[in-house]
Amino acid sequence: xxxxxxxxxxxxxxxxxxxxxxxxxFTLLRVVPGDPVRLMAGGxxxxxxxxxxxxxxxxxxxxxxxxxxxxxxxxxGDLGQSFVRPASGAALGGASFDDTTRSERAEVLTLIxxxxxxxIQLALLAMIFALIIAIxxxxxxxxxxxxxxxxxALYLSSIFVSLPNFWLxxxxxxxxxxxxxxxxAIGYDGFAYTILPAFVLAIEIAPFIIRAxxxxxxxxxxxxxxxxxxxxxxxxxxIVFRHALKNSAVPLLNLLGVQFSMLLGGVLVIEFIFxxxxxxxLTINAVLQRDFPLIQGIAxxxxxxxxxxxxxxxxxxxxxxxxxxx
Amino acid sequence: xxxxxxxSSAADQERSEARIATRIWQHAFASTxxxxxxxxxxxxxxxxxxxxxxxxxxxxKMNIRAKLTPPVFMGEDWTWAHPLGTDQLGRDMxxxxxxxxxxxxxxxxxxxxxxxxxxxxxxxFAGYFGGWVDTVLMRLTDAQLSIPMxxxxxxxxxxxxxxxxxxxxxxxxxxxxxYARVMRSMVMAERKKEFVRGAMVLGAxxxxxxxxxxxxxxxxxxxxxxxxxxxxxxxxxxxxxxLGLGVQPxxxxxxxxxxxxxxxxxxxxxxATMPGIFLVVTLTSINLMGAALERAxxxxxxxx
Numbered sequence: 001x002x003x004x005x006x007x008x009x010x011x012x013x014x015x016x017x018x019x020x021x022x023x024x025x026f027t028l029l030r031v032v033p034g035d036p037v038r039l040m041a042g043g044x045x046x047x048x049x050x051x052x053x054x055x056x057x058x059x060x061x062x063x064x065x066x067x068x069x070x071x072x073x074x075x076x077g078d079l080g081q082s083f084v085r086p087a088s089g090a091a092l093g094g095a096s097f098d099d100t101t102r103s104e105r106a107e108v109l110t111l112i113x114x115x116x117x118x119x120i121q122l123a124l125l126a127m128i129f130a131l132i133i134a135i136x137x138x139x140x141x142x143x144x145x146x147x148x149x150x151x152x153a154l155y156l157s158s159i160f161v162s163l164p165n166f167w168l169x170x171x172x173x174x175x176x177x178x179x180x181x182x183x184x185a186i187g188y189d190g191f192a193y194t195i196l197p198a199f200v201l202a203i204e205i206a207p208f209i210i211r212a213x214x215x216x217x218x219x220x221x222x223x224x225x226x227x228x229x230x231x232x233x234x235x236x237x238x239i240v241f242r243h244a245l246k247n248s249a250v251p252l253l254n255l256l257g258v259q260f261s262m263l264l265g266g267v268l269v270i271e272f273i274f275x276x277x278x279x280x281x282l283t284i285n286a287v288l289q290r291d292f293p294l295i296q297g298i299a300x301x302x303x304x305x306x307x308x309x310x311x312x313x314x315x316x317x318x319x320x321x322x323x324x325x326x
Numbered sequence: 327x328x329x330x331x332x333x334s335s336a337a338d339q340e341r342s343e344a345r346i347a348t349r350i351w352q353h354a355f356a357s358t359x360x361x362x363x364x365x366x367x368x369x370x371x372x373x374x375x376x377x378x379x380x381x382x383x384x385x386x387k388m389n390i391r392a393k394l395t396p397p398v399f400m401g402e403d404w405t406w407a408h409p410l411g412t413d414q415l416g417r418d419m420x421x422x423x424x425x426x427x428x429x430x431x432x433x434x435x436x437x438x439x440x441x442x443x444x445x446x447x448x449x450x451f452a453g454y455f456g457g458w459v460d461t462v463l464m465r466l467t468d469a470q471l472s473i474p475m476x477x478x479x480x481x482x483x484x485x486x487x488x489x490x491x492x493x494x495x496x497x498x499x500x501x502x503x504x505y506a507r508v509m510r511s512m513v514m515a516e517r518k519k520e521f522v523r524g525a526m527v528l529g530a531x532x533x534x535x536x537x538x539x540x541x542x543x544x545x546x547x548x549x550x551x552x553x554x555x556x557x558x559x560x561x562x563x564x565x566x567x568x569l570g571l572g573v574q575p576x577x578x579x580x581x582x583x584x585x586x587x588x589x590x591x592x593x594x595x596x597x598a599t600m601p602g603i604f605l606v607v608t609l610t611s612i613n614l615m616g617a618a619l620e621r622a623x624x625x626x627x628x629x630x
Binding site: 020287295 | 358466469470478486569580584588598602609610612613614621
């Protein structure tokens with residue numbers, strides 16, 4: 001019963017948030033200068049044709065009419081069609097305005113569904129790498145607050161957050177792919193192509209995990225039940241893994257929810273650098289091509305994903321720590 | 327007697343809060359991290375600011391005959407005239423890097439200031455008035471937090487021509503929600519305190535209480551957190567520049583230098599890597615100071 005009420009409330013809030021995000025991005029795209037129809041039809045298209053296409057597509061209606069039409073589509077699971085991408089193949093732009101094959105435009109939902117798994121694969125591998133890097137450092141620092149392991153963790157995380165992802169990506173491609181030829185890097189042709197981008201993303205995430213871990217491990221270790229655990233005859237390792245880590249899980253999960261948007265920002269740039277065919281590359285291309293429906297669709301899907309991840313995180317947190325109440 | 331006491335108790339509160347700020351500074355300054363960060367930062371900052379007086383090399387001047395000169399000790403025909411080498415058009419990399427650093431710092435600092443101001447204002451109103459004002463403002467904050475700010479930023483800058491003010495505006499307006507949340511919770515805590523109720527009894531207007539009494543108390547602790555955001559915003563600026571959505575060439579910025587250098591990566595690795603090293607060192611120095619301040623803040627608040 002508690003779970004049902006919780007889910008109902010949070011989902012309702014989530015719907016409002018997604019609606020606000022859609023309204024914001026929709027308005028934003030309509031008020032900025034630049035006519036997407038001009039880009040769609042090609043530079044040589046006559047003015048009259050552009051007006052006709054724009055009217056046919058409803059782009060000359062008032063913004064609220066367009067928004068209402070769009071949202072009724074979204075409610076039925078229809079995110080519209082891309083302005084520039086054809087349904088078949090990846091050919092972009094360049095075609096003339098009377099080219100008939102251009103009339104078949106790709107569904108936004110299909111484009112997102114095709115690229116999302118690639119991004120999820122990248123994000124999951126990055127998360128695994130980040131945990132491998134951060135857990136030992138974080139625990140070590142948390143067990144020795146104020147001493148040199150703690151200092152090292154501080155310096156390391158300060159350096160990690162100072163590495164711009166695009167620069168690190170370029171340097172690693174130069175060193176590991178070009179010079180040493182250890183891992184493939186640009187494009188996608190098998191799982192190996194995920195390793196380097198995921199590593200760069202992991203370096204971006206790791207400092208936050210290190211910090212959350214060291215803080216919570218340090219605060220748990222100073223509590224009474226830890227001292228009692230030692231009296232009970234538990235070894236240091238057992239104490240760390242049974243008590244300290246379990247208590248750090250909740251802050252870590254919350255961090256995951258909060259840092260989701262940062263993760264997405266990183267994905268965007270890293271996919272662009274590595275020409276990795278995921279949602280991030282799709283987004284950047286959509287922006288550069290002024291593909292309004294695609295930008296809107298991506299914004300709505302990511303906002304929804306954010307809402308769902310946060311609900312999920314809170315739900316898991318209550319399972320781990322029954323004292324929590326949302 | 328209480329009537330006379332009230333303003334002075336507010337002043338006391340303010341003084342003790344000022345003492346906390348001083349203690350945070352002292353704590354931070356005592357740590358090695360902070361000193362290292364400060365020294366490195368001051369050196370780089372003076373290099374960026376004093377460069378025009380120390381050298382007459384123009385960062386946009388091309389010299390095709392000296393193109394793709396490697397940095398000192400790093401290749402065959404390096405010269406001391408171009409310590410970091412030159413790019414594909416023979417422009418001096420050191421000059422370009424230092425000018426880039428100047429823009430990076432300018433945008434990083436102004437963006438953070440704007441962000442803190444907007445966030446503080448929204449948090450102040452939400453936390454002080456509560457009720458429906460709070461609900462509306464906080465739902466707005468939630469909605470903004472759930473749009474990844476980079477999508478927002480590149481959308482706006484991608485469809486309009488990016489200039490320095492528009493970059494500052496976009497990044498600043500995209501980053502305020504975190505500050506609004508922190509501010510709101512701090513204001514809610516202050517609002518319950520006696521000196522605020524006293525001021526209300528005395529007939530002070532809401533605006534006066536908010537800006538003259540509460541704001542000076544809650545703003546300083548937030549500024550310490552903001553140091554870390556300067557570095558974050560500098561990275562953001564370089565990302566935008568790299569995507570071609572930052573300050574436009576020929577003005578050199580870290581982002582557009584590195585994007586340029588990427589094309590020449592195989593025969594002139596230094597164009598992309600050298601400015602990056604400068605950026606990383608600068609950011610590390612800021613982040614070390616920020617981390618030290620944050621720790622000092624935690625110890626001071628934890629200790630009182």
